[in-house]
Amino acid sequence: MHHKRPLDRIEVKWLHEQAAQVYTYRGVLDEKLLARAYESLCVRHPVLNARISHDGDGYYLEARDDDLPKVHARRGDLARLREEIGELPDPADGVARLNLVTDATGGAIVLQTYLFVVDGQSWLALFAELWSRYTRLVTTGALPTEETGALPVPPSTVLERLGIPCDYRPSPSVVKPIHQIDRILDPDVVTGLRTVAHRAGTTVHGLLCGAMLLVHRRLDPLPGEWPMLCMSAVNLRHRLTAPVGKLETTRLVGWHRTDLTVRGDEDPVPLGRQVRDQLTKAIEAHEVPLMRPPMDPPEPLDPRLSSVVTTNMAVIPEMEFPPDLEVTGTSRLYPCTALDTPWHGFYTFQGRMTIMSAYPTEVFSVAEGEGITRRITEVLADIAATA
Secondary structure, three states: OEEEEEOOHHHHHOOOOEEEEEEEEEOOOOHHHHHHHHHHHHHHOHHHHOEEEEEOOEEEEEEEOOOOOOOEEEEOOHHHHHHHHOOOOOHHHOOEEEEEEEOOOEEEEEEEEEOOOOOHHHHHHHHHHHHHHHHHHHHHOOOOOOOOOOOOEOHHHHHHHOOOOOOOOOOOOOOEEEEEEEEEOOHHHHHHHHHHHHHHOOOHHHHHHHHHHHHHHHOOOOOOOEEEEEEEEEEOOOOOOOOOOOOOEOOOEEEEEEEEEEOOOOOHHHHHHHHHHHHHHHHHOOOOOOOOOOOOOOOOOOOOOOEEEEEEEEEOOOOOOOOOOEEEEEEEEOOEEOOOOOEEEEEEEOOEEEEEEEEEOOOOOHHHHHHHHHHHHHHHHHHHOOO
C-alpha cells in the first residue's frame, strides 16, 4: 500500500529539526525479535517508514508497506551514544531510524526521528508499543495479525476541525548545532522541591522556571530590575475541547510566553509562581497558540540570557518491559535547535528527575553551558533546602 499526503504549515516549520529517544538496559536483547517487533510497528504506523518528497506545490509525506525499514544494530560505546548513532540523513531518505547499540553488559535502543512527524507524547506512545510488541514476542513467540495503519493526520486538520486558526508560516526554521548537558537531580532535592512547591501554591515546573530565570539574570552584570521572558512548551492533546490521541496527529505542542521583570537578588519561588500562574490562566482560557510567539530578546540584558525556554516532559509513563531485561534509563538526544538562546527540559523516570539543557554552539562554549547548568542545580538545591 502507498500512503501519501502533503505536509501542513506546522510540520513544514519543523522540517529540519531532529532528535532521538533513548532507552538503556542491562541484559541481552534479541536483535531478531526486536526487528520483528519494529517491522510490525511500522506496518501499524507507516509514518516510521515514511520519507519526504517535494514538488512545485510543496512537501509530501509518503510511505510504502513493501519496503519496511531495518534495525541498525552495532556494537559500540554507550558513553558516546551521540557519536555512535550520528544524525539522520536528509528526510528524503527517511524520517525515522531505529538503532540498537550494545556493549558487554547491555545496550541502548534509540529511535531517531525528524520532529515534524512526532512530538514528545507521540514519541513515547510509539516506544510503548515497540516495547509491548517485543515483550510479547519474548514471552509468547508470536504477534497478532497487524492491521495496516495510515499516516497521522496533519495538526492543522485537527485544529480546523475544532475551529482553531492555524497561522504558521509555511517555511522551515533554520537550525544550529548545540551542546547538550544533562544532570540528574539528587532525590532529596526533588523531594524538597515538591514540598516547597506545595507550600508556595505552585508546581515543581514553576520552581524550575524561577531558578532558570534567576540564573540567566545573574549572569548579566547589569544592576537593577529588567525585562525577561519565559517561553513554555505545552502539550495540547488532552487540553483541547475534543482530546486528540497521541498517535492521531504528528505535532500538537503549544507555546506560552510570560513577560516579567527580574532582579539578580530575586527570590526564585514567587518568580516561578508568577510564570506558572500566567501559564495556568492561558491554558484555561485556551490562549496557547501552536505558533511559538516571537523570541525578541528583551533589552538591555544580554540577548543570549534574557530569555528562558522550558519543556516540561513530566513523568515518563510506565511501559511493558520484558522480564529478562533491566531498563536503566531514558533520555533524549538533540543535535540542533532553531533557537538562539538556551532551552531547558525536565522529566522524571523511575523516580529520578533529569534536567536537560541545550546551548547553541555559535553563542555558548561547553564551559559556559556547564556553568549555567551547574548554577541552576545549585539554586534548585537552595530552594529545596528551605522545605
